[in-house]
Amino acid sequence: MARRTKAEAAATREALLDAAEEVFLERGVARASLDQISRRAGLTRGALYWHFRNKGDLFRAMLNRVRMPFEELVAELDDPSLGDRPLDAVRLGCRAGMIHLDTPRHRRVHSILLHRCELSQDFDPLKVKDEFVQETLKAFLRHFCLAHEKGQLRDGLSPERATELFHFSLNGLFWEWLRDAEDFSISERGAILVDTLIDLMRKA
Structure with a gap:
């Protein structure tokens, strides 16, 4: 019972x-x-x-039902060599995350986060949203700092600027996708965007 x-x-x-x-x-x-x-x-x-x-x-x-901590996405790839390839960890982790995103539930919740969060008398949903954003930004920064230390980040590109570039590019992608999710697949279009960004950031 x-x-x-x-x-x-x-x-x-x-x-x-x-x-x-x-x-x-x-x-x-x-x-x-x-x-x-x-x-x-x-x-x-x-x-x-x-x-x-x-x-x-x-x-x-x-x-929390749809939360996907970036470090957990990377860990699920189960590839120990990614510790020496932080840019590939970012690339593959993002691609894995976008596959998770391409579901009705994730689409609804992220639509709420981007378009339906207003200041409430009960609580500030934007503050909660910012906690999740900051968690992801810290994970990106850690990987880009490691890439910089290993000499894998292109000359003149700081880890901080790389993090900003990734954040704003992905945020724009999410915004367009949620505006009309039937227009394109975020897992397919996102993979192309992420691969292009990583190629631009990688030291030749």
Whole structure:
């Protein structure tokens, strides 16, 4: 019985997160209410509070369902030689991440992050978003610093500038993709962009 109760609780939590994705996408984070989310899930507000303290807690849990720490993406490649090839680690890690992105759930959540996050009275979703961005930027910078130390980064290109170039290029790609996801495949177009950027950064 306990096992069934645990499974039911997990199913309830997932239903609430699914509903949060839908309501946040439709109304924006600031205008979405917990009542609307619980009703969309077909549950009571009490059930929502059993799993989440507030809207901020729910928003963070929604992001964590699709969160892909860059270092974990690189680790999943299971290639020890990437430690000596940091530019290839960035290239392959980004390509793996874009394959994950090309799914309906990831598309919805990233659409919320880019287009539906407004300052809320309950919490600041942009602050939460920035935490995830900074995590990725630190990972990029670490790899580009290692490439610089190994003499693999082109002359005149600092690790900091390489990180900025990657960040703004990928951000623009995400923006265009989310504007009309049917226009192109981010995993295919993204692979070309990432490969081109790495080739431009690599020392000849």
